[in-house]
Amino acid sequence: MKAKNPWLDLPLDIYINHMGHSQVLQYQAINGIMQMQAEFAEKNKVNKIAILGITDGNGLQHFSKRPCFQSILALDINPKYLIVCEKTYGSVLNSLHIKSCDLTLCENAIEILSGSDMVIANLVLEHVGIAAFLKVIAGIKENLNFLSLTIQQNNCNGGNVSKSGYENAFDSVGDDMHLIDPSDLTGSLKNMGYMKSKQTLKELPNDKRFLTMDFIKSI
């Protein structure tokens, strides 16, 4: 039997307190990245966006300012996070739909995500794994022309989870986290027809940084 996903046991307030802590600042960084992703989507006239591992919807306010999107699918394995996401953004973002799904159950995820023309995945690949993620992307096919992906990079051996006073609550999700090699990711996506159009680095405390890469399908 498959082990229970550790994200199902991580309370949302602990996640937010940790990510937003002054020694971590990742919550604030992701909010800024979501703003860039909303601009990228608007510029490319994207209609149907799927955001994988959305947690509480941090950054969705940048999408609510742009009424051009036909649908925004917010997906996460933890249904409790999604309830908060819908409560916070449902009234300002008519196009928002939430869906609880385990991305490693690829066939189910592909069915849910079919019809999306853009996929956003910030800090999710580290938990889902590159193989499952690529399988889902390959399965969506058809209209999926845009990807925007953020991965974490550590510049030294400080561990994957920064110190905030809450870090012990992340032991299980941290054990399950595997850093993604950007060359592996870009190489595999290139083979599937997705060419990198832009990349942005956001420096963070503790010698960490977020690398965001945008891809456009070329064939």
Ligand SMILES: C[S@@+](CC[C@H](N)C(=O)[O-])C[C@H]1O[C@@H](n2cnc3c(N)ncnc32)[C@H](O)[C@@H]1O
């Ligand atoms: C590090 S958080 C990233 C949250 C948000 N994207 C951000 O950047 O602030 C990872 C999220 O992915 C979700 N997640 C982890 N494994 C998953 C899986 N197998 N399927 C779907 N969601 C998953 C977790 O529940 C969590 O909300």
